[in-house]
Amino acid sequence: MSQRNTDVSVQLDMPVDCDGEAVAPFTPGQAKACTVREVLDRVGGKWSIGVLVAASHGPVRFTELERQIEGISRRMLTLTLRNLERDGLLVRRVHPTVPPKVEYTATPIALELYEYLVGLTNWAERHRGAISAARIAYDREHGPV
Amino acid sequence: MSQRNTDVSVQLDMPVDCDGEAVAPFTPGQAKACTVREVLDRVGGKWSIGVLVAASHGPVRFTELERQIEGISRRMLTLTLRNLERDGLLVRRVHPTVPPKVEYTATPIALELYEYLVGLTNWAERHRGAISAARIAYDREHGPV
């Protein structure tokens, strides 16, 4: 991952420049792992996927998102939107009307990402039961405490 | 996501039972988002992917992992291994020899997951430049502070 203690993870609260290119030798496998981490560090926030999915079906307004994504706070919605916009995954368009109207749209890059997320979704749906069972079995054998 | 404040995220430090089935009505899109979150909550930890990748190439020993995954601490390696084993993504085999020898192997489910991670890896590699550029552009327009 990051070989120095310069952490390359997302800073959701405060933006930070993040260009930790791999300099040290990686095993091919761990290079892959490192790249996946890059994605997750950008899109792995608690709400990013939800916002992305909602914005992938056409332009969405702020309040629409707030209603569609159950449980999100106004603060986190704003932060998530800013981060996704910053990474070029969302386009923010302001209509200078009163009351103000702001629309968010997923970029082609984000739409492409959405495709791959479907793969993960299907994986989770297929194995949800098995994983749940594995947990129960594990907790019974070892102490649930 | 989780409609109550019962959070379904991973507890990495302390195991916790996590079966928050979706009961409330979801929009189809947000249902997808919710399922992806399930995956990330299991596998989105800082080191999970790295461990998974390393274990997908055959049985690996504890110390091997410690060396391959640059920067991981002994504590985090143990915790990550325990979580993955609990979810049925890793099998732990103990050889009762002296000195002790423990081997971790990815299960078929984990191998399948690995396939899908490749999709994300390729996505990141394709768009790494564009995202980086988008960040720079964004930070120049809005304040980098």
Place this chain on the structure above:
DNA sequence: CTGTATCCGTACCGATACTG
């Protein structure tokens, strides 16, 4: 309607020391 600002809990993770 679309945000900002502030306070604060807690999960995640690192460092370090100890053990069968």
Place this chain on the structure above:
DNA sequence: CAGTATCGGTACGGATACAG
């Protein structure tokens, strides 16, 4: 070799109040 135990920092995210 393969862990466990404990302490502490800090980023993430929730609640709430305020604003253009």
